Amino acid sequence: MTLILASASPFRRTMLVDAGLDIRPVAARIDERTVEAPLAGSGATPEEVAEVLAEAKAIEVSGRNPGALVLGCDQTLSLGDRLFHKPKDMEDARRHLLALSGKTHHLNSAAVLVRDGETLWRTVSVARLTMRPLDPAFIGRHLARVGDKALRSVGAYQIEGEGIQLFERIDGDYFTIVGLPLLPVLAALRDLGAIDA
DSSP: OOEEESOOOHHHHHHHHHTTOOEEEOOOOOOHHHHHGGGTTTTOOHHHHHHHHHHHHHHHHHHHSTTOEEEEEEEEEEETTEEEOOOSSHHHHHHHHHHHTTSEEEEEEEEEEEETTEEEEEEEEEEEEEEOOOOHHHHHHHHHHHGGGGGGSTTSOOTTTGGGGGEEEEESOHHHHHTOOHHHHHHHHHHTTSSOO
16 A cells, blocks of 8 residues: 655655665645744644644645645754744754753654544654754854755754764654654554555
């Protein structure tokens, strides 16, 4: 069975393919900030925001692919009550890293499985990452080295690359950090009979 991944993320696609799944990526056509806007004043947690976004992506793609099993994913980064989004530019990336410096933040990775607009399963996994105290001059040099890669993730870093140097402690699995709670997704796919159990 082909699983549709409602994401253009090369990292998520690679994880699923490496796990032996036959997947077809189909980018969702949603405006994430518009979907997220009603949640801002509702008291929704960062985990709930990630789940709502993942579900919105899966439902939108499901509507264009009748009968298909669709996996929607999203990840939020939270530092206390503050929710971070992908930096708009390098100055924004610098501000992200300054805010995270010396603190512990959460990466909240949600996954939702949908078929024909019906949500069959959902989960959110959380990783806690403690960034070492960063000197502002080091942040500038780091961003100059990694370049536009810093703009591709909510934290302005890629843990699978040079971004690992920014941390002193990580609690959580690698898959959650990269943006897909892979082990729970595989278990759900087995439970649904979508992959060999």
